[in-house]
Amino acid sequence: MKSVFKIFLFAALVGFPLSVKSQVKIDLNKKVITIDKNAKANVKKAAAKDQGQNTKQNQGTQDNQAAAGKNDNKTAAESNTNTDNQSATQEQHSMQSFSTYDFVPGDKVIFFDDFSQDAVGDFPALWTANAPGEINTLNIASGKWLNLNSTDGNYFLLKSIDFPKNFIIEFDIVPKKTGGRIAAGLILYGEDKPKEMDTNPHPGNGGIIISIEKESWNTMGYKTGENSQITGSSSINPVEPEKVNHVIIWAQNRRFRIYHKQAKVLDMPTNVFDGTKFNRLCFRLSRGASCGSYISNIRITSAAPDMRSKLLTEGKLISYGIYFDVNKDVVKPESYGTLKGIADVLNENPDLKVKIVGHTDSDGADAANLDLSKRRGAAVKASLVKDFGIDASRLEADGMGETQPVAPNDIPANKALNRRVELIKL
Numbered sequence: 001m002k003s004v005f006k007i008f009l010f011a012a013l014v015g016f017p018l019s020v021k022s023q024v025k026i027d028l029n030k031k032v033i034t035i036d037k038n039a040k041a042n043v044k045k046a047a048a049k050d051q052g053q054n055t056k057q058n059q060g061t062q063d064n065q066a067a068a069g070k071n072d073n074k075t076a077a078e079s080n081t082n083t084d085n086q087s088a089t090q091e092q093h094s095m096q097s098f099s100t101y102d103f104v105p106g107d108k109v110i111f112f113d114d115f116s117q118d119a120v121g122d123f124p125a126l127w128t129a130n131a132p133g134e135i136n137t138l139n140i141a142s143g144k145w146l147n148l149n150s151t152d153g154n155y156f157l158l159k160s161i162d163f164p165k166n167f168i169i170e171f172d173i174v175p176k177k178t179g180g181r182i183a184a185g186l187i188l189y190g191e192d193k194p195k196e197m198d199t200n201p202h203p204g205n206g207g208i209i210i211s212i213e214k215e216s217w218n219t220m221g222y223k224t225g226e227n228s229q230i231t232g233s234s235s236i237n238p239v240e241p242e243k244v245n246h247v248i249i250w251a252q253n254r255r256f257r258i259y260h261k262q263a264k265v266l267d268m269p270t271n272v273f274d275g276t277k278f279n280r281l282c283f284r285l286s287r288g289a290s291c292g293s294y295i296s297n298i299r300i301t302s303a304a305p306d307m308r309s310k311l312l313t314e315g316k317l318i319s320y321g322i323y324f325d326v327n328k329d330v331v332k333p334e335s336y337g338t339l340k341g342i343a344d345v346l347n348e349n350p351d352l353k354v355k356i357v358g359h360t361d362s363d364g365a366d367a368a369n370l371d372l373s374k375r376r377g378a379a380v381k382a383s384l385v386k387d388f389g390i391d392a393s394r395l396e397a398d399g400m401g402e403t404q405p406v407a408p409n410d411i412p413a414n415k416a417l418n419r420r421v422e423l424i425k426l
Helices: 002-014 039-052 074-079 307-314 333-348 366-388 412-418
Strands: 024-027 032-035 105-113 127-129 134-138 141-147 153-157 166-175 182-190 206-213 217-223 230-234 245-252 255-259 264-268 280-285 293-303 316-319 354-359 395-399 420-425
Touching (some): 105 316, 105 412, 141 166, 166 182, 182 293, 217 264, 230 264, 307 316, 307 333, 307 420, 316 333, 333 366, 354 366, 366 395
Parallel strands (some): 024 134, 354 395
Antiparallel strands (some): 024 032, 105 293, 127 153, 153 280, 166 245, 166 293, 182 280, 245 255
16 A cells, blocks of 8 residues: 555656746755756747846845836745845944945946846856856845856856946856866956957956955956056955855956955055056856856946935936845945935035935835835935934935836846936925
8 A cells, every 4th residue: 555655646746847937946955956858848938028127136226126027026936025124234234334335336237137037047148258158046046047067168248338437247156065176267358359259358448357265365457468467455255155145346447446345355546557448248257267156136326426426416326326125125235335425415405305215116016016115215214314413304215116108118227227216405
């Protein structure tokens, strides 16, 4: 009788259908990869559904806006249960403790990719490579991730980007535990003649290589015709394997600063050669030294907007530099530079009053988005009052949800434009 029962149970388990989400899921704790043998056939059919499930992590105003509704984000919200259960003490960090976060994202999103438009198991549409790679989901984080599934190779963004002299690039990276010391190298470079994949050690006619390592950070500026390089190094707060690391890089002409884990980990006043112009981006794995990583939530913005002019002259400041966790209204420490800039303008102009308005994209339920945007507007007001001493009577808070988009809610880059906080002169 027991044998018959075991056979029946085995048959039932074998016949149980796997969802699209479980077709390619990396379990970093158990080192298990679950792949449905029919995944490739089902992925194309599920692509439209996958496109709607664009959950995001640690992107502040670049994250999901609601856990349920039109794009079926319920699962993404459930995956963040542990994060949501953190104590209030852990969440309510004092902004003054993170004054090293002095970067200020600008009012323009130049590029954004969270791979939400790509099917699990496929190579991302906006990228190309000379090494294996595919889109995965992770058991430790929401959203989709580009698996740099090699220890030697180059992963290029296909489009060229007209980088300004002052910009911020940030992304999430999960280094793999086994393998070499280098999680990944980020190369920003310039080229005169478009080349889809320049795999030379020093691509283009000049640039910078930023080596993101498990024990250190290393940078190297180079230029064609120069016999030497401009190098920098730091061992402060390196990235941790099998954890989500949010890396922020601020380029200001020749100066490069790197931020990680609530600290400025490297500040090089002159890290690139004079006249270097960037228009390409690449992640690189170095043979024999790299462990491979998962990458997501890549965002490039302009930097250091003229807040005084925006508020006093134009009457409106659009900010992409106020950060929140997924579906939450707690202002993150990375927001310090932006909030300090706003507070400085208010302190210098004692008669100025502003209205703080939160905005979302169209992912999730309308009502949930509206509620979240209002709570975030109120959180920004509370931080300006508590952490920077601004009189509460000078501030109003509101939220518009998804009702006032500045771009179509069709692709990740446009949705990133709609997730914002606005300050309006009263």
